[in-house]
Amino acid sequence: MKHSDILLHLGEENENHSKAGSPPIYQTSNFLFDNVGDMRKALEKEDEIPFYTRGSNPTVKILQQKIAALEKTEASLVFSSGSAAVATSIIGNVNAGDHILCVSKPYSWTYKLLHELLPRFSVETTFSSGKNTINFLGQVKPNTKIIYLESPNSWTFEMQDLEAISSFAKENRIITIVDNSYASPLNQSPSDFGIDIIVHSATKYLGGHSDLVAGVACGSDEMMKKLFRSEFMTLGGIISPNDAWLMIRSLRTLPLRMKHIGESALRVVDFLEDSPKVKKIYYPFSRSFPQKDIADKYLSGPSGLFTIDLNTNNTERIEAFCNQLKVFHLACSWGSYESIAFPAITTVSSLNYDNPDIKTERVRLSVGLDDPDLLIEDLTNALDAI
Numbered sequence: 001m002k003h004s005d006i007l008l009h010l011g012e013e014n015e016n017h018s019k020a021g022s023p024p025i026y027q028t029s030n031f032l033f034d035n036v037g038d039m040r041k042a043l044e045k046e047d048e049i050p051f052y053t054r055g056s057n058p059t060v061k062i063l064q065q066k067i068a069a070l071e072k073t074e075a076s077l078v079f080s081s082g083s084a085a086v087a088t089s090i091i092g093n094v095n096a097g098d099h100i101l102c103v104s105k106p107y108s109w110t111y112k113l114l115h116e117l118l119p120r121f122s123v124e125t126t127f128s129s130g131k132n133t134i135n136f137l138g139q140v141k142p143n144t145k146i147i148y149l150e151s152p153n154s155w156t157f158e159m160q161d162l163e164a165i166s167s168f169a170k171e172n173r174i175i176t177i178v179d180n181s182y183a184s185p186l187n188q189s190p191s192d193f194g195i196d197i198i199v200h201s202a203t204k205y206l207g208g209h210s211d212l213v214a215g216v217a218c219g220s221d222e223m224m225k226k227l228f229r230s231e232f233m234t235l236g237g238i239i240s241p242n243d244a245w246l247m248i249r250s251l252r253t254l255p256l257r258m259k260h261i262g263e264s265a266l267r268v269v270d271f272l273e274d275s276p277k278v279k280k281i282y283y284p285f286s287r288s289f290p291q292k293d294i295a296d297k298y299l300s301g302p303s304g305l306f307t308i309d310l311n312t313n314n315t316e317r318i319e320a321f322c323n324q325l326k327v328f329h330l331a332c333s334w335g336s337y338e339s340i341a342f343p344a345i346t347t348v349s350s351l352n353y354d355n356p357d358i359k360t361e362r363v364r365l366s367v368g369l370d371d372p373d374l375l376i377e378d379l380t381n382a383l384d385a386i
């Protein structure tokens with residue numbers, strides 16, 4: 001199926017909705033039944049037949065079909081945040097006494113879940129660099145139930161060989177999960193390489209407009225049904241019908257946004273790579289990216305997020321650089337229409353940022369839909385302030 005078919009038409013069934021050109025928002029918690037038999041039938045298939053909106057809702061259903069098709073999986077679940085999608089997918093696949101192998105430096109709240117929360121329930125995690133597959137898989141134990149990946153991660157963009165890891169995991173009956181937020185479903189398809197569960201912070205590229213917080217998990221029908229029946233319904237981190245509708249609208253322009261963002265980012269990175277005021281650049285499509293072969297194998301196109309280490313340790317100069325940025329806004333998220341700068345210096349004193357790799361001279365930049373000439377001019381001015 002072409003992306004345009006998925007994003008513009010799949011699941012919308014206009015004829016069932018008074019031929020509405022844009023799908024309706026089913027702003028309802030409850031669905032009504034004519035008789036006990038119908039009600040019983042709906043309850044038997046709560047993930048398919050609208051019964052109560054914590055389980056199923058027709059607006060959300062349209063979105064679920066599109067997301068599953070984008071990730072080339074049988075099914076998907078949609079959540080109120082990326083963190084809810086991550087937590088539900090992980091908790092749904094472990095019991096007390098189990099072990100998880102996770103890449104080092106995962107997203108901060110994923111780290112919190114694995115490092116702090118799950119040990120309270122006797123689930124232990126080993127964090128290990130995923131760059132060298134053999135060393136990484138050497139950390140697997142007899143009780144390992146999940147291998148959790150982020151490829152690339154969202155600060156320094158280390159990647160993993162998804163195919164090699166998933167084939168080992170399948171032989172050893174270990175579930176693989178990958179956070180695919182960075183690449184978006186358009187630039188990387190982990191299901192082609194045998195990954196079991198693909199999660200996204202849909203707040204980033206899928207939403208793309210800084211107006212909603214959401215997450216998705218994609219996988220086999222069997223896995224999504226299993227998660228639905230227990231953790232999804234119990235933890236209840238569901239998306240509202242209104243936010244689901246916003247995401248359906250955002251998705252229509254996902255390919256256009258990704259194309260513009262990727263092309264702009266390549267130009268901006270090219271400019272920064274030549275600047276003596278930038279010590280290091282982290283970006284899978286930069287000239288200096290150390291895992292070029294893995295990036296070539298897995299990423300079909302560039303994203304807009306990259307990180308720079310400024311060529312100074314002087315905090316005043318680092319702050320002057322950040323404060324001088326006018327087109328890039330200072331903010332934390334990424335993947336949106338607006339361009340964003342996130343100075344690592346702001347996280348150093350934060351209790352919630354456990355990332356051991358954070359350096360004061362580090363600034364993460366998310367290229368949005370701004371004209372790349374303006375972004376380069378903005379960075380030129382800000383680098384002059386160092």
Ligand SMILES: *Cc1c(COP(=O)(O)O)cnc(C)c1O
Nearest residue numbers: 081082083107154181201203214
């Ligand atoms: C933002 C983010 C998350 C968490 O998503 P929320 O929507 O903020 O809950 C998970 N993984 C990555 C890589 C992220 O950038």
